[in-house]
Amino acid sequence: MALVRSLASARGKGVFSAICRNAFSTTPRASATYIPLHNFSCGLLYKMTVRDALNSAMEEEIKRDDRVFLLGEEVAMYDGAYKVSRGLWKKFGDKRIIDTPITEMGFAGIAVGAAMAGLRPICEFMTFNFAMQAIDQVPVPVVFRGPNGAAAGVAAQHSQCYAAWYGHCPGLKVVSPYSAEDAKGLLKSAIRDNDPVVVLENEVMYGVQFDMPEEALDPEFVIPFGKAKIERTGSHITIVAHSSIRPMDMECITNSLKKTNHLITVEGGWPQFGVGAEIAATITESEAFDYLDGPIYRVTGADIPMPYAHLLESNTIPQVQNVVLTVKKSLNLA
Numbered sequence: 331m332a333l334v335r336s337l338a339s340a341r342g343k344g345v346f347s348a349i350c351r352n353a354f355s356t357t358p359r360a361s362a363t364y365i366p367l368h369n370f371s372c373g374l375l376y377k378m379t380v381r382d383a384l385n386s387a388m389e390e391e392i393k394r395d396d397r398v399f400l401l402g403e404e405v406a407m408y409d410g411a412y413k414v415s416r417g418l419w420k421k422f423g424d425k426r427i428i429d430t431p432i433t434e435m436g437f438a439g440i441a442v443g444a445a446m447a448g449l450r451p452i453c454e455f456m457t458f459n460f461a462m463q464a465i466d467q468v469p470v471p472v473v474f475r476g477p478n479g480a481a482a483g484v485a486a487q488h489s490q491c492y493a494a495w496y497g498h499c500p501g502l503k504v505v506s507p508y509s510a511e512d513a514k515g516l517l518k519s520a521i522r523d524n525d526p527v528v529v530l531e532n533e534v535m536y537g538v539q540f541d542m543p544e545e546a547l548d549p550e551f552v553i554p555f556g557k558a559k560i561e562r563t564g565s566h567i568t569i570v571a572h573s574s575i576r577p578m579d580m581e582c583i584t585n586s587l588k589k590t591n592h593l594i595t596v597e598g599g600w601p602q603f604g605v606g607a608e609i610a611a612t613i614t615e616s617e618a619f620d621y622l623d624g625p626i627y628r629v630t631g632a633d634i635p636m637p638y639a640h641l642l643e644s645n646t647i648p649q650v651q652n653v654v655l656t657v658k659k660s661l662n663l664a
Contacts, residue, residue, distance in 0.1 A: 374544045381536040383510035384414050384475075387517040388452060390549045392418070392426055395450060398521060401428040401437055402454030402476070411456050412477065412536050438464030438474070445470040450521060458492045458530065469501050473520045475529035478506070479598045480636065480647045482534060489636035491599030496528045497575040497608070503555055504575035506530040510540040512573050515553030522552065530575075558582035567592040567657055572605050583609065584618040591623040592660045598647055601630040627656050 378386075392398045404411050406419040406429040419427040430437035434455060441453035455461045455476035479491040496504045503525050507513035513531070520527035545551060556577035568586040570593065572578075587593050593613065595606030606628035613619055613626060632646040658664035 376542040376544065376547065377539050378510040378514075378542040379537055379539050380507070380510050380513045380531070381412065381414050381416075383514040383540075383542070384517055384531065384536075385416060385418070386547075387514045387521070388415065389418060389421070391450075391452075391518055391521045392422055394549065395521075397448065397450040398452065399426045399428065399444075399449065400452045400454065401430055401441060403430055403432055403437075403456045405429060405454050410454070412533060414531075414536065415454070434460045434463040438467050441472050441474075442467045442470055445472040452521060457488050459488050459490050461492065469526040471524050471526065473517075473527050473529060475517065475520070476531060477533040477536075478530035479532055480534070480631070480643075483638065483640065483643070484636075485638040486635035491530075491597070491631070492528075493530055493572060493575050493597065493599055494604045494608075496530070497605065501525065502576060503527045504530065505555065506532075506572055506575055508535070508571070508573050510538075510542055511546045512553065512559070514542075514546060515551055516555070516573070519552045519555060523555075560586075564590070566590055567594065567660060569594055569596060569653070569657070570606075570609060571596045575605060578609075580609075580612055580616075584613070584616060587613065587618050588621045591621055593622065594627040594629060594653075594656050594660055596629040596648060596653060598631050600633055601628060602633060604628070604630055606630060624660055624662070627660050629653055629656050 388398075388400060392400070400415060400418065402410075405415045406424070406427045408429075409416040409419070415427065430440070438453055438461075441451040444451045450471065450473075452473045452475060455474060458476055458478040461474065461476075478493070480489045493504065493506055496502055503520070503523060505516045505520065505527065507516050507529070517529055520529050555574055556579055557574070558579035559573065560582070568583065568590045570583055583593075593610075595609050597605050599605065601607070610626040610628065613622070629648050629652050631648065634646065636646055637643050655664060
């Protein structure tokens with residue numbers, strides 16, 4: 331939904347340090363689901379990892395609709411390569427949780443055929459890097475989901491971001507969840523949608539815990555596509571990351587820009603023809619351009635194949651200092 335963060339420069343630094351640390355850290359984190367925390371403004375909050383949020387979304391939708399099933403490599407007896415489908419095979423059995431051979435073209439075709447016959451398949455790619463084998467499948471109501479973008483120590487073959495690739499295709503809906511709440515609500519919307527939806531997850535985010543409001547635990551909780559989520563309001567600069575690629579809530583971005591007059595975008599993919607480039611072009615072509623007090627800046631991954639060495643890898647993806655320095659540059663503070 332183009333996660334819009336309009337942040338005051340002084341207060342926003344700490345927030346984005348935390349966001350970037352969570353987004354790109356590979357440090358293992360303990361998983362703790364449904365730990366109630368009282369919040370006097372919002373009622374009860376719960377702690378949930380992104381992994382558990384995705385698992386909960388699939389379980390609820392499989393229970394709700396007899397047509398829904400999950401298929402992919404190791405999703406059943408092994409509980410999934412990243413344990414996103416943990417426990418589902420034991421609960422629903424072979425007809426609803428189906429292991430497939432290692433052939434993306436093959437099991438994507440099975441999912442498409444099942445959707446054409448009226449079922450609602452959730453097709454998991456162990457990594458979207460191999461999804462290109464199946465990109466020419468017929469668009470029907472089907473969900474393709476799995477880890478996308480940079481991981482850790484897996485080099486160029488497993489580190490590409492496909493947000494811009496799929497966002498370029500007419501007829502597709504494309505989401506890239508950030509938090510546990512986003513992951514659950516967007517995946518449930520994807521499963522219920524009558525169009526093909528690509529859900530781009532992130533491997534290093536699976537074990538990260540987030541606060542979950544009580545309403546997000548409701549089996550009917552969904553998040554609509556194309557609606558921006560304002561993580562924090564401010565008046566100095568608009569910082570845009572992405573959770574919903576297509577459709578994108580440009581109205582919200584525009585309204586924020588009219589207030590702050592400065593805009594930067596942040597993404598993990600390559601700079602050429604990326605999500606940030608699309609946002610910048612759309613702003614330039616609209617009335618919002620007149621509200622800019624300076625250039626639109628993009629924070630992206632480096633324009634190179636992902637290196638294997640850890641030091642090179644960490645300097646290839648956006649880091650905290652990249653966001654901070656770009657904000658200062660935009661505000662003429664550097």
